[in-house]
Amino acid sequence: MEEKKYSSWNIIKRLLSYYSKKKNLLILSCILIILSTITEIASPIILSNFINNVINNNIFKKKSIILLIIYFIMLQIFSSLFNYLYSIYFSKLSTEIITELRIKMMKTALKQPMKIFDKKPISSIVTKIVTDTESVKEFYEVIVSSFLKNSILFTVILATMFILEWRMALISSIITPIIIIIIIIHQHYSKPIIKKIKNSLSKLNNTISEIINGITIIQQFKQEKNFIKQINIINNNNYINKMNILKIDGLLLRPLLTLISSIILSSIILILQLFPAVIVKISILHTFINYLRHLNEPIITIANQQTILQQAIVSSERIFKFIDSPSQIYGSNTEPLNSGQIKLNHIFFKYPQTKKNILKNININIPDKSCVALVGKTGSGKTTLSNLILGHYSVTKGTIYVDKKPINSLSHKILRKNIAIVQQEPTILYGNLIKNISLDRKIEQKKIIRALQKSQLQELIENLPDGYMSILGQHGNSLSQGEKQLIGIARILVSNPKILIFDEATASIDSESEQKIQKILLSIRKKSTVIIIAHRLSTIVDADMIIVLDKGKIVERGSHEQLIKKKGLYYSMYTYQKNNKSI
Ligand SMILES: Nc1ncnc2c1ncn2[C@@H]1O[C@H](COP(=O)(O)OP(=O)(O)OP(=O)(O)O)[C@@H](O)[C@H]1O
Numbered sequence: 001m002e003e004k005k006y007s008s009w010n011i012i013k014r015l016l017s018y019y020s021k022k023k024n025l026l027i028l029s030c031i032l033i034i035l036s037t038i039t040e041i042a043s044p045i046i047l048s049n050f051i052n053n054v055i056n057n058n059i060f061k062k063k064s065i066i067l068l069i070i071y072f073i074m075l076q077i078f079s080s081l082f083n084y085l086y087s088i089y090f091s092k093l094s095t096e097i098i099t100e101l102r103i104k105m106m107k108t109a110l111k112q113p114m115k116i117f118d119k120k121p122i123s124s125i126v127t128k129i130v131t132d133t134e135s136v137k138e139f140y141e142v143i144v145s146s147f148l149k150n151s152i153l154f155t156v157i158l159a160t161m162f163i164l165e166w167r168m169a170l171i172s173s174i175i176t177p178i179i180i181i182i183i184i185i186h187q188h189y190s191k192p193i194i195k196k197i198k199n200s201l202s203k204l205n206n207t208i209s210e211i212i213n214g215i216t217i218i219q220q221f222k223q224e225k226n227f228i229k230q231i232n233i234i235n236n237n238n239y240i241n242k243m244n245i246l247k248i249d250g251l252l253l254r255p256l257l258t259l260i261s262s263i264i265l266s267s268i269i270l271i272l273q274l275f276p277a278v279i280v281k282i283s284i285l286h287t288f289i290n291y292l293r294h295l296n297e298p299i300i301t302i303a304n305q306q307t308i309l310q311q312a313i314v315s316s317e318r319i320f321k322f323i324d325s326p327s328q329i330y331g332s333n334t335e336p337l338n339s340g341q342i343k344l345n346h347i348f349f350k351y352p353q354t355k356k357n358i359l360k361n362i363n364i365n366i367p368d369k370s371c372v373a374l375v376g377k378t379g380s381g382k383t384t385l386s387n388l389i390l391g392h393y394s395v396t397k398g399t400i401y402v403d404k405k406p407i408n409s410l411s412h413k414i415l416r417k418n419i420a421i422v423q424q425e426p427t428i429l430y431g432n433l434i435k436n437i438s439l440d441r442k443i444e445q446k447k448i449i450r451a452l453q454k455s456q457l458q459e460l461i462e463n464l465p466d467g468y469m470s471i472l473g474q475h476g477n478s479l480s481q482g483e484k485q486l487i488g489i490a491r492i493l494v495s496n497p498k499i500l501i502f503d504e505a506t507a508s509i510d511s512e513s514e515q516k517i518q519k520i521l522l523s524i525r526k527k528s529t530v531i532i533i534a535h536r537l538s539t540i541v542d543a544d545m546i547i548v549l550d551k552g553k554i555v556e557r558g559s560h561e562q563l564i565k566k567k568g569l570y571y572s573m574y575t576y577q578k579n580n581k582s583i
């Protein structure tokens, strides 16, 4: 079923179905192609008529020469005009379709279930959206356009030949199967070389992006020469392969086709000699010579685009499979939440690709507006648990209740409005601080500035050249991890979620940033339920409840004092950090 859905033919049909909404533009383009073809092939007929006149009347009339010149110029003008209009409309058509496809893909990408990113590199999705759509664009711009143009050209020429002199046209049409055979042979030799050229081009792209991404490492280890050498080798291979293609085209294809055309023409003349009853005007012969040359071209062009077509089909398959992939599933309950109460009831969880459960029998009751800290060694499952509370993954067994409602019954809007996270290292977008806080949500600038002040970012803002409007570098390279977390908090402050999860940065952040974060969290605790994933245990001593995870199980729970008294895992982690001054 799956195989059939993505067979080449079905993919082509699906690609063509995008025209259905733009029928008018497509019909207009086709009419323009027909007009441009007619004006293109009318010249030989007009010239023939002129020759006829000269032969019949045996004189050159000044008037008819001027008329001929005018006709010729007019035809050229109209032909160019129709061609121009057709190209414009066709480009518009393909660009519109590709834009539609790209938007569809972006929407799909944004609705991907989180588990997808555990298996696939993000770059593969980027490649799909950028490179694959570019290759599909060629399908619309090159393949369809040229198929329409060339098949119309071929049909019009052949039809005209039949109208002029059907017997000669019949002989001439023998050329078609011969051309097809020659092209098949030609492709047999050229296809492997074209594939090599494509491979070397993608290798070139990869190497260049590798070099640019790793420029600091390359410079540090003085590897510039090595990389330049690599690029030279790929470039040379590319050059050799391109020359080979030119040789095959220049030595095999064109001369052979010209030879065949000449043979057919000679046989026409020979047949005419043998059957003197068939009288053919010299003017018609002239037209035929002209058309025979033109008859090859459409077939050669269409056949040569086979590789582009194959490439477009492969890319489309990837695109359609992506568009058809299931998106993240949410519930339909859109009722606003009354509280930030959370209940985890016998939760078991494993990632799609892990064999064992990562979380085992987790039971936690988190009252509204309380502060719970999750602690445990690295890999114990803290981030995993927060992912479940965020609704990013579905639990394997058990139920999570938020405000007494099962989490999987809540709509996407309610989930995102009410449950927010400040990640270990929040993503900073290229743009100014205001944009980084608003994230294109409709929020008044005043509110954003207030959130920035509340998040203790004034000092940073004062040091930036353009204040709030300063551009933060890509990935926030110019910011410390502490500052990034403060920006993450400011993003939350503008939206007042019922539940806030704070994943403390693992790398030690400066104590000044840490104090700032503590201060803000304290103020948020009054309004929301706060879950802190803590690495520095000193930051959570005053939490209402501390939950200690070990290998996916809850091993201890209670307040700081209770756990210290217990002298268990928490106690040993706390004393270890204290003695090593990492607190
Ligand atoms: N996306 C994933 N796919 C498969 N396994 C995962 C995935 N994310 C985490 N794991 C595994 O789940 C376990 C718990 O990981 P998790 O990230 O929840 O730990 P953590 O307690 O947050 O650790 P840290 O303190 O280092 O942040 C680890 O063994 C990890 O390898």
Ligand SMILES: [Mg+2]
Pocket: 382, 383, 384
């Ligand atoms: Mg973690």
